[in-house]
Amino acid sequence: MTIAIGQPIQQKPLNFDEFLACYGGDNRYELIDGEVFDLEPTGQHEEVAAFIIAKICVQIDGIGLPWFVLQRGLLRPSNMDMTAFRPDVAVVDRNELTKELLWSDQSILTLGNSIKFVAEVVSSNWQNDYARKVEDYAVLGIPEYWIADYPRLGGTQHIGKPKQPTLSICTLVNGEYEIQQFRGNQSILSLTFPDLKLTAEQVLRAGR
Template sequence: MTIAVDQAIHQQPLSLDEFLAHYGGDNRYELIDGEVFDLEPTGLHEEVAAFITTKICVQIDRAELPWFVLQRGLLRPSNTAMTAFRPDIAVVDQDELTQEPLWYDQSILTLGTSIKFVAEVVSSNWQNDYARKLEDYAALGIPEYWIADYAGLGGTRHIGKPKQPTLSICALVDEEYEIQQFRGSEMIVSPTFPELRLMAEQVLRANR
């Protein structure tokens, strides 16, 4: 796709079908309220995502759960026609996929019941991770949501001052997220994976 075409697409809101036609096969883009966002997968961003994925897969395997980590695919909340999130990490319950109307043809999830855990590695579009996705993932009923802010990019209202690398773990309680933040050598607490033994800095530095 040329830059000229790309710019032209951004001039007006896209429907989900238009987004899928132009960007459906490219993992670095998602759609929020008709606007296309570049997920900006830098090298360290990908290392952090891969580290989380590896540790989560070990927990799933040990517990012999019918879950898997989504490699490609989109999450389209059923209450909007112009949004399709592409989580950095999403743990999917295979037993729930029979209820998903778009999964088998398009690898698109629409129901929060299909997802047990989701994580976003923060990039310059941090507002989406700390605000819009926080609200929508809670509304979908996703039990646990991680915000891995390895570069301390989030606003001070979210991660405090001075800003520093922070892992926010959001656990769903009464349809809203309760947020715990972890930094440095603090041991993280995951409701979904209670046997996970990691310090925040291991996650945020991809165990470097």
């Protein structure tokens, strides 16, 4: 089988159970509408995700909330049999885990209420980050979603023309995301973590 980086693996559509049997042990794949996608975890991709995690963990500790950061766990919406997202970063509310029927056995979440924040670091399957996940994460009720596009892969409507490294912060308002874009030395604004003191460039260049 040939795997195209950042593209769906060409094969018959899989349901969640089939995906879990074939790919559940490898955190570089996710399932969207029956198609398996390689998340392309390059070195710089992982640096950006790790930088976001480090800064958010400090905020969680400072606030004292019962939250923790889950990296690349599966989010399988309970109403979608052929989709299982694998966010690069997810902030989970420990108090909600008693409602998660799969959690005690596997790192799988099914309820949007369990998640307070997600971040995706863009790779070549950027359309999923900017379109499908914006829609579905909003439907799930996840309050804040970051799209960290350090390689400038998104369409010009998302990252400007000429294309620039862009951090898009999606904030849930009345069931839909309002999106703000941050670039360069602009200070970011997070409603979930209002005390974050970071610029877009610090996030997109992983603090370099």
